[in-house]
Amino acid sequence: MVPIWLIGFLSTVAGVNVGGVIVALINRFQRSVGAIYAVCVGLLLSLLSVEITPEAIALGNFLVFVFGFLVGVLLFEIIHLAFYRNRVHSKKNDHRQSLRMGVFLVLILSMHNLPMGMVLATSEHFPFGLALLQALILHNIPEGMILFTPLFVAGVRLYKLFLLSVFIAAPVALGAFIGNWMGMQSNLLAAFLLSVTVGSIYMVTMKEILPASIKHSSNMYSAVIVCIAFGLLTAYLLFLH
Numbered sequence: 001m002v003p004i005w006l007i008g009f010l011s012t013v014a015g016v017n018v019g020g021v022i023v024a025l026i027n028r029f030q031r032s033v034g035a036i037y038a039v040c041v042g043l044l045l046s047l048l049s050v051e052i053t054p055e056a057i058a059l060g061n062f063l064v065f066v067f068g069f070l071v072g073v074l075l076f077e078i079i080h081l082a083f084y085r086n087r088v089h090s091k092k093n094d095h096r097q098s099l100r101m102g103v104f105l106v107l108i109l110s111m112h113n114l115p116m117g118m119v120l121a122t123s124e125h126f127p128f129g130l131a132l133l134q135a136l137i138l139h140n141i142p143e144g145m146i147l148f149t150p151l152f153v154a155g156v157r158l159y160k161l162f163l164l165s166v167f168i169a170a171p172v173a174l175g176a177f178i179g180n181w182m183g184m185q186s187n188l189l190a191a192f193l194l195s196v197t198v199g200s201i202y203m204v205t206m207k208e209i210l211p212a213s214i215k216h217s218s219n220m221y222s223a224v225i226v227c228i229a230f231g232l233l234t235a236y237l238l239f240l241h
Helices: 004-026 032-059 062-083 091-122 129-153 158-182 187-216 219-240
Strands: none
Touching (some): 004 158, 032 129, 032 187
């Protein structure tokens, strides 16, 4: 039997790099940057709404979900304030700002992958394991698109992008090890960890990715693409899953 930590690690690396390949294929078109970000917003909001949030509430309860969500929001805000404290606004500094945003996203994605790995460790004991694993693979594709887009704009080389995907996936394996070592048997703890990931991903989506989409396109263009992406993934999760 393949260890759960290895499955989580490989699925994360694969999902992130698939997202990166998609970005690479359409990166030649300047306006596509806004479209990519908008697609990512729609996919992530759908995944959070239809897949991960219901799982978290089903495992625990609404109060546990709200508390975990707020912890995820707080962690995001702390990192965001520390990271952007000395941000310089300059139109001539687009590549540097893109690199800075990419590094910030690496930190956020790595942060939320640790509890995701810990939750994966509990999938050996709870029936939601397969659904969570599918969610892990699905949401890593838009996360790869999210991460690779600013780094492509910043001119980061492909081999460095692959190494970053491995770096982001490592906390999944580490979290699974920690979860197994702790012997996590609690539905409430699993629900709390899932809720933390929901809060952090939601904040990244709304405060980093959506504004970047609007910046590279327009409010109406981004809204239309977000709705289309949200609807397509929601239809898949509800009717084709």
